[in-house]
Amino acid sequence: MPEGPDEFADAVLEEELRQAAVVLDPVPAELLQTALDAFALHDLDARLAELTFDSLVDALPVRGAVDAPRMLTFRAGGTTVDVEVTEDGLIGQLLPPQPARIEVLGGPQAACPLTVDPLGRFTCDTPPSGPFALRLRTGAELIVTEWLRA
Known part of the structure; x- marks a missing residue:
């Protein structure tokens, strides 16, 4: 949990960047499937x-x-x-x-x-x-x- 105002602002900014990346640069379905297959091999x-x-x-x-x-x-x-x-x-x-x-x-x-x-x-x-x-x-x-x- 963020303790001060700076840490809270950093956490909010990080979450906004994550959401923007999901919309603007989504993970290709093929890459996601490859990652799932690699995990299944583990x-x-x-x-x-x-x-x-x-x-x-x-x-x-x-x-x-x-x-x-x-x-x-x-x-x-x-x-x-x-x-x-x-x-x-x-x-x-x-x-x-x-x-x-x-x-x-x-x-x-x-x-x-x-x-x-x-x-x-x-x-x-x-x-x-x-x-x-x-x-x-x-x-x-x-x-x-x-x-x-x-």
Whole structure:
């Protein structure tokens, strides 16, 4: 609480500036959604799946191959996620196969939920257009991959 007239005047001015900023320079909805998504990722129980293979870095170039899909492998303990990134979307497999909910996180866009079939396979018809990560919920475990640029 403000104690003197100067502190009270400062508090009133600060509140007026906050209200003016809300009207004249509102926070974009995309930025607000990104902040909410980042907060949702802040889970102390989540395990980070380490990128162990990236075909852009680790694969040998193949002569004559044009527009080869990007292959990624993430590992968290005994769980492996293989992902193929193409211009048509994502194709992946969760090993060992198990029931899971997977979400493709991609900046200001809403998370894209994916279904995993009994063999651990999943697809996404929308290719990531910028940085993306995967969030996997397997039973009681939450796994989040590193963020990568598509």
